Amino acid sequence: MDTLLSIRARGLTKCFGDVVALDGIDLDVAQGQIHGLVGPNGAGKTTLLGLLLGLAVADNGRLEILGTALGRKPAAPDGVAGFVDGPGLYPSLTARQNLAAMAALSGGGARSARIDDVLEQVGLTDVADDRTRGFSLGMRQRLGLAATLLTKPRLLVLDEPSNGLDPAGKKHVHGVLTRLAADGTTVVLSSHRMDDLEALCSEVTILATGRVVFSGPLSKLAAENRELDYRLLTSDPPVARRVAGETPGIRVVDGAGTQDSERLVVRALVPALDDLVVRLVRAGIALRELTPVVSPLEAAFLALTEAQEAGR
Template sequence: MCARRPALPWGVPAFIVTSCRLPSVAGVTDQLAVRIEGLTKRYGSLTAVDGIDIAVAEGEVYGVLGPNGAGKTTVLRMLFGLIRPDAGVLEVFGRSWEQNGTDTLAGVAGFIESPKFYPYLTGRKNLQLLAGLDGGAARERIDEVLDVVDLTGRDRDKVGGYSFGMRQRLGVAASLLRDPRLLVLDEPANGLDPAGIRDMRALVHRLADSGLTVLLSSHDMAEVEEICDNVTIMKTGSVVYHGTISALRAQAPPQAHLLRTTDDAAAARLAAGAEGLSVATAEGQLAVRGTQDAIDAYVRTLALAGIAPRSLTLGEAPLEALFFMLTEASPDSPPHGTRTDQEALS
């Protein structure tokens, strides 16, 4: 059984959910780390999560992706038992809140939204306080987790002087104190500068390489593409895609080249009938898609016709374009059904 945690003094970051430890169970490696079926959460007339399914295998990095308001954080709050679902199944390593109560979170750690710490205490002292509340061997792991998140050497600095990225990494360190099997991160790179995003991605890669299962939410397709094996894409509480990143990448449209010329209308007419090429007007410029050979030939045709290119830049990355296609359909279009990696955009 998980020991009941003592009441927290004012200001202790209780939202950092640390794991409790259960004896090993034979065959547990054959179970999914997370099994969600038909999970639903309503707030009055608003359906925040609408009958979604998610299956996270042990040892993988799984992304729940969607724009703000898609329902990602609501799903994670239900996993942590912070809110109750109205319907559906939610199991963690084969355990559920209905059957196992707080034991459901055995072997689970993570944080919802951004971690907070006592700013006037050092990073190490904050971890010592959390380790004291958590009990067990957590205190013995402080040096190890500081090294994992690259905060060794800054652990005796006050958290108030940490950058946002350092505080995010300290939150991961706090989550790792009890050596969890599943780490849950809510938008871990949100608000970070490019260097912080790079460091967070590298950290998740290292954790995954160690065999830890990672479930993270994000609104950034590039982040998920970089570090996740499988992904669920959500829109307004519903699932619009399930599947592997590689299958999603295979279905993405060709990357657009954004073209401005001295005569865009004439340039568009010249593209008509060109093999392997499509040209459409987009926000006052031309979006040109096709093979590199076809685009090269098109630019040469423009020059021969006396139409000068004024700019030619890359548009959205293919997966980013697909993400917007899946999540930004017009309100009048029919809703997406749940797609698998075989069905999406087919």
């Protein structure tokens, strides 16, 4: 049985004058998936999000949202909610009043219990009756997320939802998005925070100069790309360094990180790294930490987008 798709795009192009914002974009996003959208400034992320939200239409190509092909006029597809470039709020109104006003503008209304529920979900119950002009950036982002939840969307499209969040706020937002996906809601989010994407997303799409340079599972991205630097903390650093030097495919890296006598930095592909871990265990060395110096997503992002820019 084929996977149900919330988004199916084929050959999407969008130009603004002589500027090609999107150049033949293909994209599939499965129902109930949290899908990350990554790219440098000017890559076309915001334009693509705008198409998904019905704020604009493509010049060419086909876009299906929740099984319905979009027409040639901008229109918000049924079952879709989200925001681009941050949520729009009324600064003189309280958080609760903002949500009531947004619900009214969307053509319906929201019961007080529903407003209370979404405020609780995003962790803003304590400031529900405070005017939003005094809200921090992170609080405004969370209130924007609460507004999108009022309609119980089947597809949620978010632009930098973690922008300005403190650790508590990020925990709330991550929890909300994870629960939504578990209940079958599809989430597409754009972010420059690679740690957020790796924590939340099962698949990512990387854009560069308006084109897709990668789309697929994070595991495939890590496995298919070049060697990464890894930081190792073991119970016996001198012996670990010797074992690493004897392991095929492993290079001990000089420079930043290796001046710490407790930690070892090595460069390797994943299979060679797995072999090193086995050899350390066999040598009776405890492995206390194994982390990439730069995350696989960030490393692939830099390599793929730089290659695309160089080939323009």
